[in-house]
Amino acid sequence: xxxxxxxxxxxxxxxxxxxxxxLVEIADHIYLKLENTHDKVNAFKVRGAYNKIKSLDQECLExxxxxxxxxxxxxxxxxxxxxxxxxxxxxxxxxxxxKEKMENLVDKVIYAGQEFSETEQ
Numbered sequence: 001x002x003x004x005x006x007x008x009x010x011x012x013x014x015x016x017x018x019x020x021x022x023l024v025e026i027a028d029h030i031y032l033k034l035e036n037t038h039d040k041v042n043a044f045k046v047r048g049a050y051n052k053i054k055s056l057d058q059e060c061l062e063x064x065x066x067x068x069x070x071x072x073x074x075x076x077x078x079x080x081x082x083x084x085x086x087x088x089x090x091x092x093x094x095x096x097x098x099k100e101k102m103e104n105l106v107d108k109v110i111y112a113g114q115e116f117s118e119t120e121q
Contacts, residue, residue: 010047013054017081018046040077040105043070050078060084066120067102068094076105091119 022034035044049071053063062085065075072088079086086106090099093114102109113119 010051045070045074049074
């Protein structure tokens, strides 16, 4: 359950890895939080993934995920930072540019299934 204390704990968990991203006013009282400025991942996914990995009770030797894009990129980059092995399952039909980026960020990519639901299984 999310509460104020869990939010504060998450903030402490991610503070050594996740950089503060800018808040930019684009019109009167309309702001954008530029999470796309996170290096390599370019998405907010680093926040949740890093918090989850850091909050695991035991020392992890390997993290396994299934993703087509930014979540897998985040897990791979985080695991490199924490010196943990990473594996990502991706659909065989994933776009070539995402396959290439994933192969550069995670330790091992396993291609399985045509649709993401098959890949997750």
